[in-house]
Amino acid sequence: MKKSLSLLTVGVMLTLSLSACSGSNTAAPAASNAPGSTAAAADDNKPVTFTYYRFGAGKNINTNETPIGKELEKQTGVNFKVETLVGESKTKSGVMIAGNEFPDVISPEGEIDKFMDAGVFIALDDLIEKYGPNIKRVYGPYFNKMKQKDGKIHHLPYSANQGFIANPNVDQGAFWIQRGVLKEMGYPQIKTLDEYFDVIxxxxxKHPQVxxxxxxxxxxxxxxxxxxTITNPxxxxxxxxxxxxxxxxxxxxxxxxxxxxxxxTKRWVKKLNEVNAAGLFDKESFTMNKDQxxxxxxxxxxxxxxxxxWQVGDARNNLAKAGIDDKRYMPLPIVFDKGIKDQYLDPPSFVNNRGIGITKSAKDPVRIIKFWDNMLKEENQILVQWGIKGQTYEVDDNGMFYRTDEQIAKIKDPKFYEDFGLKEFAYSWPRYGNSSVVKGNNAYDPSKQPVVAEKNFTEGDKALLKAYNAKVFTDLFSKPDDRPWYPAWSINKGQGTPEQIFEQxxxxxxxxxxxxxxxxxxxxxxxxxxDYSSQASKLDIKGxxxxxxxxxxxRASGDWSK
Structure with missing residues (x-):
């Protein structure tokens, strides 16, 4: 599955007489908090906790329990009680919609069309126009890509790039192989699928058990x-x-x-059939859950x-923390045949069907949008990615950010990373895109800052890169070709449409x-x-x-309105 447009200018005033819980698809703060009123000024930083449900794995948390969240609360008075998905996403979304009562904020991930069709998210246009100068600065070039069928913006995507810095590490899809395998086999050049499985x-x-x-x-x-994950290869x-x-x-x-x-697809699945027959395929692939x-x-x-x-970050971090380099994994750009140019690395893109929205049950949409706008100030985008100066990063005489060995060691500790708030704010919030540039020529994402990436490389990393004549891991992959429509998976289908029914x-x-x-x-x-092909052919593939x-x-011609 699963990235030079004009600014959207909206001049419609908020309709203050509507209640924020009325079920309307437009935001309407209570009259006592009307812009410019004494009550609004007095309540602007009054402590408040909003509820936030995320359709993704993670830890239930109050954001103010972390140093980063505490700093954002200090600036705004706002805390979020975050609840994450347990069980199946389709079941949870169905129960929510049937009950017609929602948390203040939802990040619906793959269930977004269902929530949009049910009218769960309020329109944000008026709120952005009135309270969102930073939202307009960050998302403005993408506003036309963010509009829904009604011509309005109902959620803020998780990513809006501000400049571009390449990643030295592979953060997307790949065929991964255990480093000890490569080491024992003399660091072979592996390009094709057959070569990959032959080495394994x-x-x-030689090593039937561990x-x-x-x-x-x-x-x-x-x-x-x-x-x-099994169909995309x-x-x-x-x-x-x-x-x-x-x-x-x-x-x-x-x-x-x-x-x-x-x-x-047939070639890929047939290869897996052969791999299974050879005793190499994990039969529990179809039954185990993510934790397993x-x-x-x-x-x-x-x-x-x-x-x-991004699917395996916890395992990657735990292996790195254990310090057994041979058990860590190396990404490879595997293709069917030599001569095929791999395209695993994402081209520049804008994903418009993932994001965070304010629900029609929200008790104070104005405070929420103000929090998001404050969050998008550059200093706060640095805060949520780099942390706090002197604790999780430093700045050299040239204004370049870096981390000491001690700080890098802290960040590598999954518990510290989570407790400090870096994990909570790494995604699922209004934010710059991962490839963005901040404050001069610093990488928004610390892992893309060359000095940090190099310090993070273990001796095993360096030996591996040297063996494959590469400076960074993405050197092994082909540069992405420009695809102005990318990614097509972000095309909104809508619930109950022929396209959504086909996909289901x-x-x-x-x-x-x-x-x-x-x-x-x-x-x-x-x-x-x-049998599979025959049944699939009965579906409207051509349509x-x-x-x-x-x-x-x-999209390729610049029209993202559909």
Whole structure:
């Protein structure tokens, strides 16, 4: 699954007579807090706690329990009680909508169309115009991309780039392999899928067990909304970025789904069938939850996996903290055949169907929008990413940010990272894009600051990079080609539309068919594929492709209104 437009100027005044809890799709603060009133001035920094539900994994927390959140509360009086997803996202969103009572703020992730269609989020245009100078500064160039079907803005995306700095580390999708495998095999050049699994097979034959448990050749996370992790490699292997299960022609801008494409999906799934027959595939890939998956990666038993880096951050951090370099993983830009140019690294993009919105149940939309606007001041964007000067970063004589060895060690500690607030504010809030530049020529994301990246490299990192003649890990990957529509997966489908129904039915079919195709005996694969392909062909593939093609072509020409 799962980035020079004019500013939107809105001159409509807030309708003060409406209650913020009335269910209206426009923001309406109570009259006692009318702009310019004495009550509004007096209450501007009065302590208040808003509720925030996030459709993602994490820890339930009050933001003011962290130093970063405490500083933001000091500036605004605002604290957020954050609750994160437990169970399945579709079930939770359905229960919320049926009850018609909501927290003040929701980050709905993949359920966003459902919440939009149910009219859960208020329009933000008037609030932004009146109280959001920093929101306009940061998001203004993207306003046309943020409008919904009614022509209004209902949520703030998590990312709006302010300049660009490349990442020295791979933070997107890749085929990952355990470093000890590469070391023992003499640091082989691995480019193709066959080469990747051949190396894993040879190593597993030498080391069938780890700490008394069977070594796992290859594992994939498919739990809940993560099923794309096993379907997406098909297009990556063919040299395409993550456009959401689609191959988009660079010249014609025509979209083609890979769902039953024999050159990509069939080839990928058949390879997994062979890998399973060879005893290399983790059969629990279709049954384990995310915590179980991350525990496996941390255990050192898994030799290889495909994932997007943001899916496995906890495992990566725990392995780094353990200091056993051979059990950590190296990202590789694997393709089907030599000669295919990999496109794992994301091109510059704007994702407009993920973000944070104020619900119609919110008790004070004005205070919330003011908090977000304050949060988008550059000094606060530095705060939520770098932390507090003297505690988690320093500034040299040239104004460049850096971290001492002691500070880097603190940041690497998952507990400190979470307790300080750096984990809480790393995503899921109004923010600059990860590739942004702040205060001179500093990277917004500390991991992209060269001096920090170099200090973070362990001796094992340096040895690995030297063995592959690279200065940073992204040197191993091809530079992304420009795709002005990217990413196509962010196209809003809407609940109940033919396109949304197509995606849901295809997803349901794949969740049933992939285990059958991959875990079947090799002589049963062709029939399993034929059955899947036949059922998928009954869905309106052509109609779906035509829909996406039309919007991709419009986006490529600068029109993001659809």
């Amino acid at each position: 097979k040879k190593y597993k034959e 700490d008394g448990k069977d070594t796992i050749g290859f594992s994939v996370l498919t739990y809940d909304t993560n099923f794309f 098909a297009f990556h292997l063919a040299g395409y970025p993550n456009d959401g299960g689609l191959l988009i022609d660079m010249k014609t801008r025509e979209a083609k789904t890979v769902a039953i494409d024999e050159a990509t 998956y991350l525990a496996k990666l941390t255990s050192g038993r898994v030799l290889g996996y495909f994932a997007y880096d 039915k295809m997803s349901d079919l794949q969740k049933k068919a992939y285990p059958e195709m991959i875990l079947s005996a090799p002589d049963k694969f062709e029939k399993a594929w034929s 779906y492709e035509a829909f996406v093609t039309k919007i991709v072509q419009a």
